[in-house]
Amino acid sequence: MELLDRYMLEVRNHLPRKMKADLEAEIRSLIEDNLEDRSQAVGREIDEDMVVEVLQTFGSPEKVAASYQPEKYLIGPHLYPAFILTLRIVLIVIAVLTMIGIGINLAQSGSTTWQSLLEGVTGLYSALLHALGIVVFIFAIIQWAQPNQSEKPKSWNPRQLKDVTPPDVVRPAEPIFEIVFSIIALVFLNFYSHMIGMISYSGGQWVFAPVLSQEFFRYLPWINLVLLVKLVESFILLRQGKWQTATRWLSAAGSILSIILLYSLLTGPALIALGAETSTIFGWSANAAADLEGVLNGLLRVGLGIALLFEGYSLIMTGYHLLKRKQLKFEI
Amino acid sequence: MENTSQQLLENVILELRRGVIVLAVLSQLEKEQYGYSLIKLLSDQGLEIDQGTLYPLLRRLETQGLLSSDWRVEGARPRRYYVLSPEGKKILPRIKTEWNSLVKMLGQMLA
Numbered sequence: 088m089e090l091l092d093r094y095m096l097e098v099r100n101h102l103p104r105k106m107k108a109d110l111e112a113e114i115r116s117l118i119e120d121n122l123e124d125r126s127q128a129v130g131r132e133i134d135e136d137m138v139v140e141v142l143q144t145f146g147s148p149e150k151v152a153a154s155y156q157p158e159k160y161l162i163g164p165h166l167y168p169a170f171i172l173t174l175r176i177v178l179i180v181i182a183v184l185t186m187i188g189i190g191i192n193l194a195q196s197g198s199t200t201w202q203s204l205l206e207g208v209t210g211l212y213s214a215l216l217h218a219l220g221i222v223v224f225i226f227a228i229i230q231w232a233q234p235n236q237s238e239k240p241k242s243w244n245p246r247q248l249k250d251v252t253p254p255d256v257v258r259p260a261e262p263i264f265e266i267v268f269s270i271i272a273l274v275f276l277n278f279y280s281h282m283i284g285m286i287s288y289s290g291g292q293w294v295f296a297p298v299l300s301q302e303f304f305r306y307l308p309w310i311n312l313v314l315l316v317k318l319v320e321s322f323i324l325l326r327q328g329k330w331q332t333a334t335r336w337l338s339a340a341g342s343i344l345s346i347i348l349l350y351s352l353l354t355g356p357a358l359i360a361l362g363a364e365t366s367t368i369f370g371w372s373a374n375a376a377a378d379l380e381g382v383l384n385g386l387l388r389v390g391l392g393i394a395l396l397f398e399g400y401s402l403i404m405t406g407y408h409l410l411k412r413k414q415l416k417f418e419i
Numbered sequence: 420m421e422n423t424s425q426q427l428l429e430n431v432i433l434e435l436r437r438g439v440i441v442l443a444v445l446s447q448l449e450k451e452q453y454g455y456s457l458i459k460l461l462s463d464q465g466l467e468i469d470q471g472t473l474y475p476l477l478r479r480l481e482t483q484g485l486l487s488s489d490w491r492v493e494g495a496r497p498r499r500y501y502v503l504s505p506e507g508k509k510i511l512p513r514i515k516t517e518w519n520s521l522v523k524m525l526g527q528m529l530a
Contacts, residue, residue, distance in 0.1 A: 112490070113454070113499050117470055120455035120498075146471060154471045155478065 090138045091118060094148060101152030110155055118145065162226045163233075170226045172410075174219065179406045181218045183343065185211045190347040255330035255408070262321035269318040276310060285361075287369050296368045298383070300360035309348050316341040335409050342402035349395040359383045440468060442518055444476060445511050448486060451502035477501050485510060 099111050121141045126133045145151055162170050189207035275282075284297035320337050327334070352358065359380060366376040443466050447457060454474055461468050480486045485507035490497050503511065 112497060113474065116496055116498050117454050117474065119496055120453075121470075124455070124459075151471060154475050 090135055090142070091115070094118075094142055097148035098152050101149050103156060106155070110152075114151060118142070121145075160230060162223070163230050166226055166230055166233075170222070173226075174222050175410055176407070177218050177222055178215055179410070180403065181214050182211065183402060183406070185214045187343060187346050187350070190343070257324045257327075257329055259325060259328075262325040265317060265321040266325065269314045269321065273311060273314050273318075276307060280304070280307075285365070285369070289368075289370055294368050296361075296365040298359045298361060298365070300356070300358055302356040303358045306348070306352060306355070306358075309344075309351075313341065313344050313348055316344060330408065332409065332412060335405050335412070339402060339405045339409070342398050342405060345398045346395060346402065349391050349398060353388055353391045353395060357384045358387060436466075440466075440472070440476065441480070442514055443468075444473070444480070445485065445503065445507060445514065448501055448503050448507070449511075451500045453498040453500050457501070480507075 095111060095115050098114060099107055102110050118141060121144075122133050122137060125137055125141060129137075131137075185207075189204075189211070280299055280303075281297050283299055284295055286293060286295045288294075316337070320334060320341055323334055323337070324330070357380070361371075361376040361380040361383075363373070365371075366373060369376075371379070443461060444457070447460050452460060454470070454477065457477075458468060458470060458473055477486060477488070481488055481501070485504060486501050487504040488499050488501045490499050492498075
């Protein structure tokens with residue numbers, strides 16, 4: 088029976104290696120029993136038509152072979168929740184970092200072109216796809232390396248359950264501090280920036296010289312924008328008394344803007360300038376002024392770097408809270 | 420809508436029947452049988468079972484230690500014969516007891 092041999096060859100190709108010979112013999116025996124029974128029932132010899140009928144009742148070779156194998160998973164049910172959570176976190180972080188990079192590139196290039204934006208979007212898509220592939224690959228390896236997970240329930244102690252956290256309560260002191268600081272910063276930077284400088288006792292009197300460079304004032308509109316976003320966020324938090332999804336998103340937007348601004352300030356031109364006038368006022372040599380300018384700008388950059396890291400951390404925590412809130416909603 | 424209800428009913432009945440297949444198969448293997456003869460034996464008693472379901476089930480029960488099997492050449496071809504293992508013979512009466520108690524409980528629920 089050539090047709091049966093062809094069928095069995097195909098079934099064999101889909102059987103696990105360890106059990107190929109044994110299963111093949113069993114399946115063939117079953118099919119032949121079927122054929123014999125059918126031949127007796129209809130009163131005719133086994134022919135190709137009869138073989139076709141019987142094989143059709145059995146189903147395709149892949150289906151027959153699959154029924155002898157345990158269910159296979161790329162990522163099994165017990166790993167799936169951890170996989171989804173990891174994937175969400177990774178994709179959010181990658182998306183945020185890539186968008187920050189796009190923003191910084193656009194800010195530094197000084198012009199917004201469709202080509203730059205398209206490159207940015209393509210870069211984002213590519214980064215997300217890579218991240219997805221890597222996470223799936225890692226979890227697939229974990230799934231393959233683990234022995235078959237039985238559904239044995241793990242022992243657990245109800246007393247060890249985590250405490251219920253208060254629902255995103257905000258202490259009033261925090262937004263009040265933020266509001267006061269933002270307002271002071273806005274007023275000072277926009278109306279009294281000439282008062283940011285150095286004071287020294289020279290020639291029998293106190294002398295003062297402003298230190299902010301002209302480049303600083305180019306960034307001032309963006310600094311104002313960031314401070315305004317923070318101000319709005321703080322007002323809303325003070326009014327509502329707790330974090331909600333909308334305020335978390337606003338906070339995330341504020342953090343992203345801050346990060347872009349801080350990075351631009353960090354890598355941009357010097358924000359402190361001790362010009363010839365300042366040197367004259369304080370009676371310094373040009374070299375001494377240049378050295379001091381370098382030190383002050385260096386210290387400022389360190390401060391900006393720390394602020395940048397803090398904003399990055401704040402953004403990640405906001406993302407985490409948003410994710411947790413979404414999970415809780417899903418569970419409810 | 421009626422097709423969906425019919426489909427749903429068939430699925431539920433299928434699930435119900437799946438639940439009894441293991442006991443049905445074990446109960447017929449106190450005496451050894453080969454695959455096809457077991458299908459016919461069950462079918463003669465009203466339980467139709469697909470060979471794609473039975474054979475993997477026999478393998479699984481053997482792996483679990485409830486059945487034992489061996490190949491025998493009878494006539495023109497080899498056949499694999501299955502029978503209850505000593506462990507299977509020990510467990511079967513307890514499964515039957517459990518089944519009877521389930522039937523009684525369900526009988527009360529459905530009354």
